[in-house]
Amino acid sequence: MGRNEFAGLALALCGVLAIAVVLGVRDESPAGNSEHALGPPPSATTVPEDPGTLVSQRSGSPEVAPVAQAFDAQALIESHFGERADEARALLGQHGYDIDSLPAPFPEDQLRAGMPGWFTMSPSNRKAELDALLAWPKDGSDPAFLRERFMLAIDLSAEDCAAIDALVSAYLPDVSFHANRYLDQLEASLQRAARVGAYRLSPYVSLPQELEHGSDHFVSTTKVGSGWVVELALSRQDCPEVVDAKAELNAVLAARDADVRTSLEMLGG
Numbered sequence: 001m002g003r004n005e006f007a008g009l010a011l012a013l014c015g016v017l018a019i020a021v022v023l024g025v026r027d028e029s030p031a032g033n034s035e036h037a038l039g040p041p042p043s044a045t046t047v048p049e050d051p052g053t054l055v056s057q058r059s060g061s062p063e064v065a066p067v068a069q070a071f072d073a074q075a076l077i078e079s080h081f082g083e084r085a086d087e088a089r090a091l092l093g094q095h096g097y098d099i100d101s102l103p104a105p106f107p108e109d110q111l112r113a114g115m116p117g118w119f120t121m122s123p124s125n126r127k128a129e130l131d132a133l134l135a136w137p138k139d140g141s142d143p144a145f146l147r148e149r150f151m152l153a154i155d156l157s158a159e160d161c162a163a164i165d166a167l168v169s170a171y172l173p174d175v176s177f178h179a180n181r182y183l184d185q186l187e188a189s190l191q192r193a194a195r196v197g198a199y200r201l202s203p204y205v206s207l208p209q210e211l212e213h214g215s216d217h218f219v220s221t222t223k224v225g226s227g228w229v230v231e232l233a234l235s236r237q238d239c240p241e242v243v244d245a246k247a248e249l250n251a252v253l254a255a256r257d258a259d260v261r262t263s264l265e266m267l268g269g
Helices: 073-094 108-113 123-134 143-150 158-195 240-268
Strands: 025-027 053-058 061-066 200-203 217-225 228-235
Touching: 073 200, 108 200, 123 158, 143 158, 143 240, 158 217, 158 228, 158 240, 217 240
Parallel strands: none
Antiparallel strands: 025 217, 053 061, 200 228, 217 228
16 A cells, blocks of 8 residues: 655565665555555654755656765664675665665654654545445446456346445445444554554665564554655554454445345346
């Protein structure tokens, strides 16, 4: 899920390379069994714009971001990555960055202080997440959608589709309740983890990491902005209330889809 405006290159989550020489924020697609989109940081952690620019690329398209004045990035990389500093420098170099010209990231202490704000959903992101969780076309279904979704080779009229959509609408209050409850629990758990520092923070680049043996990540997400990469993962043990809320939502969706399938089979004769 990255849905916010961003300039920079970010390719990492749970063991994949990420490069982030940026101002602004981006949400990267989460791994695991949950999807969500999170909003930008609070204004208190916004980096002032600077006349300088940095050209970077994402998916082959050049992007330009304002950056701060250059400083001793070598020392910062050394202090954060330690024995893996050479690996971080090599990765940055592979992507065309001049390490001696890298801008200073946003102050780390201020970034950490405002970290929970990075894991607050904006109204637009929450709406997008709700739409995704409802798992039904906003403008109603059509024969092609229904045949593909339920893998049924049947002919359907516009009236048939309207009847199916009416059935789905009857489930909407219950589905919406559980979807909102799930998002509330998810947001609260991410913010709680951010407040206690249960995340991985690195400047400019995220290096591959070995997952702990037996790790059970239910939610994983990456935030990229202000010269930092933030990676936060929750296991099922970390957020049982989120797991329960998602299971309840899935149960309602399964009941809805079972009713839809039964109706479609009846229409198909």
